Amino acid sequence: xxxxxxxxxxxxxxxxxxxxxxxxxxxxxxxxxxxxxxxxxxxxxxxxxxxxxxxxxxxxxxxxxxxxxxxxxxxxxxxxxxxxxxxxxxxxxxxxxxxxxxxxxxxxxxxxxxxxxxxxxxxxxxxxxxxxxxxxxxxxxxxxxxxxxxxxxxxxxxxxxxxxxxxxxxxxxxxxxxxxxxxxxxxxxxxxxxxxxxxxxxxxxxxxxxxxxxxxxxxxxxxxxxxxxxxxxxxxxxxxxxxxxxxxxxxxxxxxxxxxxxxxxxxxxxxxxxxxxxxxxxxxxxxxxxxxxxxxxxxxxxxxxxxxxxxxxxxxxxxxxxxxxxxxxxxxxxxxxxxxxxxxxxxxxxxxxxxxxxxxxxxxxxxxxxxxxxxxxxxxxxxxxxxxxxxxxxxxxxxxxxxxxxxxxxxxxxxxxxxxxxxxxxxxxxxx
Amino acid sequence: xxxxxxxxxxxxxxxxxxxxxxxxxxxxxxxxxxxxxxxxxxxxxxxxxxxxxxxxxxxxxxxxxxxxxxxxxxxxxxxxxxxxxxxxxxxxxxxxxxxxxxxxxxxxxxxxxxxxxxxxxxxxxxxxxxxxxxxxxxxxxxxxxxxxxxxxxxxxxxxxxxxxxxxxxxxxxxxxxxxxxxxxxxxxxxxxxxxxxxxxxxxxxxxxxxxxxxxxxxxxxxxxxxxxxxxxxxxxxxxxxxxxxxxxxxxxxxxxxxxxxxxxxxxxxxxxxxxxxxxxxxxxxxxxxxxxxxxxxxxxxxxxxxxxxxxxxxxxxxxxxxxxxxxxxxxxxxxxxxxxxxxxxxxxxxxxxxxxxxxxxxxxxxxxxxxxxxxxxxxxxxxxxxxxxxxxxxxxxxxxxxxxxxxxxxxxxxxxxxxxxxxxxxxxxxxx
Numbered sequence: 001x002x003x004x005x006x007x008x009x010x011x012x013x014x015x016x017x018x019x020x021x022x023x024x025x026x027x028x029x030x031x032x033x034x035x036x037x038x039x040x041x042x043x044x045x046x047x048x049x050x051x052x053x054x055x056x057x058x059x060x061x062x063x064x065x066x067x068x069x070x071x072x073x074x075x076x077x078x079x080x081x082x083x084x085x086x087x088x089x090x091x092x093x094x095x096x097x098x099x100x101x102x103x104x105x106x107x108x109x110x111x112x113x114x115x116x117x118x119x120x121x122x123x124x125x126x127x128x129x130x131x132x133x134x135x136x137x138x139x140x141x142x143x144x145x146x147x148x149x150x151x152x153x154x155x156x157x158x159x160x161x162x163x164x165x166x167x168x169x170x171x172x173x174x175x176x177x178x179x180x181x182x183x184x185x186x187x188x189x190x191x192x193x194x195x196x197x198x199x200x201x202x203x204x205x206x207x208x209x210x211x212x213x214x215x216x217x218x219x220x221x222x223x224x225x226x227x228x229x230x231x232x233x234x235x236x237x238x239x240x241x242x243x244x245x246x247x248x249x250x251x252x253x254x255x256x257x258x259x260x261x262x263x264x265x266x267x268x269x270x271x272x273x274x275x276x277x278x279x280x281x282x283x284x285x286x287x288x289x290x291x292x293x294x295x296x297x298x299x300x301x302x303x304x305x306x307x308x309x310x311x312x313x314x315x316x317x318x319x320x321x322x323x324x325x326x327x328x329x330x331x332x333x334x335x336x337x338x339x340x341x342x343x344x345x346x347x348x349x350x351x352x353x354x355x356x357x358x359x360x361x362x363x364x365x366x367x368x369x370x371x372x373x374x375x376x377x378x379x380x381x382x383x384x385x386x387x388x389x390x391x392x393x394x395x396x397x398x399x400x401x402x403x404x405x406x407x408x409x410x411x412x413x414x415x416x417x418x419x420x421x422x423x424x425x426x427x428x429x430x431x432x
Numbered sequence: 433x434x435x436x437x438x439x440x441x442x443x444x445x446x447x448x449x450x451x452x453x454x455x456x457x458x459x460x461x462x463x464x465x466x467x468x469x470x471x472x473x474x475x476x477x478x479x480x481x482x483x484x485x486x487x488x489x490x491x492x493x494x495x496x497x498x499x500x501x502x503x504x505x506x507x508x509x510x511x512x513x514x515x516x517x518x519x520x521x522x523x524x525x526x527x528x529x530x531x532x533x534x535x536x537x538x539x540x541x542x543x544x545x546x547x548x549x550x551x552x553x554x555x556x557x558x559x560x561x562x563x564x565x566x567x568x569x570x571x572x573x574x575x576x577x578x579x580x581x582x583x584x585x586x587x588x589x590x591x592x593x594x595x596x597x598x599x600x601x602x603x604x605x606x607x608x609x610x611x612x613x614x615x616x617x618x619x620x621x622x623x624x625x626x627x628x629x630x631x632x633x634x635x636x637x638x639x640x641x642x643x644x645x646x647x648x649x650x651x652x653x654x655x656x657x658x659x660x661x662x663x664x665x666x667x668x669x670x671x672x673x674x675x676x677x678x679x680x681x682x683x684x685x686x687x688x689x690x691x692x693x694x695x696x697x698x699x700x701x702x703x704x705x706x707x708x709x710x711x712x713x714x715x716x717x718x719x720x721x722x723x724x725x726x727x728x729x730x731x732x733x734x735x736x737x738x739x740x741x742x743x744x745x746x747x748x749x750x751x752x753x754x755x756x757x758x759x760x761x762x763x764x765x766x767x768x769x770x771x772x773x774x775x776x777x778x779x780x781x782x783x784x785x786x787x788x789x790x791x792x793x794x795x796x797x798x799x800x801x802x803x804x805x806x807x808x809x810x811x812x813x814x815x816x817x818x819x820x821x822x823x824x825x826x827x828x829x830x831x832x833x834x835x836x837x838x839x840x841x842x843x844x845x846x847x848x849x850x851x852x853x854x855x856x857x858x859x860x861x862x863x864x
Contacts, residue, residue, distance in 0.1 A: 020726070024584055024726055028584065028585075028586065031586070031651075032584065034651065034764045034765075034768055035583050035763055035764055037765065133581070139582075139724075139726070139727035139728060139730060140730060141576075141577055141580070141581025141582065144573075144576065144580060144581045145573055145581075148573070148576060148748060148751065148752065149565070149573025149576045149577075149748050150571075150573065150744065150748070151467050151747075151748055151751050152456055152460065152464065152743070152744050152747035152748050152750075152751065153460075153744055154460065154463070219463075219466065277709070277712075277733070280709075280712075292571075292744060293740075294452070294456055294571070294740040294741065294743050294744040294747075295571035295734065295735065295740060295741050295744035295745075296571060296734065296735045296738075296740060296741055297734060297735065298571060298572060298732075298733065298734035298735075299731070299732070299733040299734065300730075300731070300732055300733075301709070301730065301731040301732075301733075302727065302728065302729060302730035302731065303727065303728045303729065303730075306728075308725075308726040308727060308728060309726065309727050309728055311584070311726050312582065312584045312585055312724060312726040312727035313727075315583075315584035315726075316580060316581050316582070316583055316584050318584075319580065319583050319584065320580065323757075323759060325755075325757040325759070327755060327757070331467055332466045332467055333466075333469065336466055
């Protein structure tokens with residue numbers, strides 16, 4: 001069909017995503033050849049377990065127990081790294097493959113968030129591609145959108161629901177009126193959450209993805225260390241219910257935005273208006289909302305994980321490479337990536353939700369209001385649930401826009417007030 | 433900063449979009465140079481009116497009264513065609529520019545829908561790019577999504593709100609409880625609708641865009657002649673209100689989908705569940721929902737028109753060209769584009785909404801039900817508004833999934849029944 005030799009692909013790591021990628025390359029081979037003007041040929045894989053049924057025939061493909069063999073194999077043009085982890089074998093493999101002049105496609109957000117700038121420089125020096133569409137928001141082509149489709153714009157903000165596990169848990173807490181712990185347990189049983197859920201529910205996975213999007217949007221080196229990170233473990237069903245009453249939904253967002261103090265990068269639960277698209281993203285879906293100075297608002301929504309969506313993104317990267325479309329990994333030359341000037345979270349300004357549980361004694365609201373007044377935090381609205389005499393009082397307060405530092409001081413003081421039963425719960429409100 | 437010579441750009445047509453593109457190229461010049469590794473330099477323009485203030489300095493840029501001069505200018509690498517129209521000067525210019533070995537970027541959906549395959553072949557034979565991101569859904573990078581980001585997938589369907597004017601009119605009809613005519617008049621006064629609104633409200637503009645998306649999704653030649661087209665002029669406020677009562681919104685959709693009879697391409701008002709993302713796209717926004725066999729569902733939403741969003745898309749195309757990323761215009765070689773096997777609308781199967789107005793006489797519902805029964809159309813639900821004695825009866829019926837041909841026969845017979853006051857209104861229901 002064409003005289004151009006096939007692009008010879010090797011996959012390191014044959015878990016769900018690796019097997020899905022192999023299956024996609026096999027099932028859609030003729031269509032892919034039509035689109036690339038050459039075949040995408042899977043020639044080698046590495047995985048320890050040769051016996052597992054992966055739902056795809058791997059006959060005629062070279063097997064290696066050691067992933068590093070792929071980086072040395074002269075019959076490999078592209079190494080697809082699906083091992084994971086910011087360091088260890090994944091990093092060694094990617095470095096060796098690039099150093100040997102092979103293109104690399106990876107779904108590894110931790111690796112790119114931690115070592116993206118150095119790896120980009122290495123790829124560039126060898127004239128090869130380092131592509132990571134699958135590292136952010138699974139099947140949504142958002143890396144390409146920032147590198148290419150929206151590249152003409154100055155980006156005013158990036159706001160994303162980037163972790164399907166957290167979105168599923170928060171969604172289920174609301175829909176089934178259950179606690180975080182209950183829903184997490186169920187998600188683990190269903191395979192939606194890992195046995196060790198920390199990476200997801202503590203916001204680290206979202207932070208990795210946000211750090212990558214920030215680099216793409218602002219031409220900065222990925223700087224995971226400057227991302228403020230707060231997970232969702234402390235979200236209670238009471239918070240979910242108050243949010244609903246107040247017209248909000250609670251979502252774990254990753255947000256990057258230039259401010260007068262530098263670039264803000266924050267990952268934390270947010271109250272988002274229920275009527276806004278991001279307030280309505282269901283279950284395991286991911287979504288990214290952005291605003292460009294020319295394009296205005298744009299929203300991208302799709303599946304953020306799973307074999308199919310991730311394979312779709314990995315193969316999109318392979319198609320680019322097969323077509324010879326090699327862009328600098330972050331859209332500008334690695335040498336032109338700037339160090340981020342981070343805006344610390346205590347310079348953040350926004351509105352806040354706070355909930356306290358207090359003994360049913362006179363004067364609680366007065367003492368809380370006084371603290372807010374003294375710290376310069378202005379209250380927009382206040383909601384107190386009906387309760388029986390003697391039962392604890394739940395009080396939810398929404399503030400006007402104020403400084404994080406003022407809010408932090410107010411919360412610290414409120415926690416120490418008489419009759420307050422637990423540390424106040426605070427959730428930032430994100431206007432979209 | 434770089435040794436690569438600038439990409440020399442010429443713009444034909446300095447209306448809102450042309451001026452916006454010139455402004456973007458000027459305002460974001462240094463950032464664009466960083467992203468492309470070379471400058472994007474606007475060197476020539478063509479427009480009749482040299483005196484108009486376009487909000488951007490055009491000093492030092494060659495002016496031509498005749499757009500054709502741009503196609504001949506040896507100092508031009510890319511011609512940006514922003515004149516419009518499927519034939520005439522736009523077509524002549526694009527053909528001449530390609531024939532002279534110049535890249536072409538265009539926002540002209542009519543041109544691509546009518547002559548896309550031939551122009552793609554010409555571009556390929558000359559080894560130049562023909563790019564048209566701005567032709568579909570303005571600032572949303574949806575052409576790139578189908579050509580590249582989602583290219584690994586077999587596409588199960590493409591469903592789009594592709595005309596902001598129609599979406600605005602339908603949205604306003606609902607929100608302000610007014611008639612089509614009233615809202616159209618207001619939209620014209622505000623500049624949201626043309627003095628001659630036919631291209632928009634009769635669905636032609638949507639059909640052009642759909643024909644292009646179909647080609648990108650299915651590797652077929654654009655075939656505007658096989659698109660079934662129905663506009664929104666016949667939508668009444670009663671329909672909008674019934675839709676709302678039944679949990680739907682009325683949207684003008686463009687839909688492409690492979691069926692057992694061939695590829696369906698249809699543009700018509702649809703009832704869409706109010707809870708679905710496409711049911712909630714507001715005002716002048718555009719959105720495209722698609723399903724790929726690997727990626728699953730994906731949704732893209734953004735501004736579909738206007739100087740900023742369109743300029744964003746035009747310049748994204750210029751960035752691709754400056755980077756040397758030249759893909760076949762429809763993602764596969766022009767010679768590989770197949771003729772579409774169109775599925776005619778009368779083979780369509782779906783559920784339907786029908787509304788009739790009848791004299792308040794006994795037996796109307798019985799005679800309507802009998803027709804449906806005899807034509808094999810099964811009724812799912814039926815809604816009759818309360819009315820005063822002697823006033824006309826409004827009856828809304830939702831059918832189960834049935835054949836378009838059966839529904840058409842039923843409607844024809846119902847129109848002729850005794851006591852029916854006007855031809856029945858029919859709107860197709862689109863499950864998403």
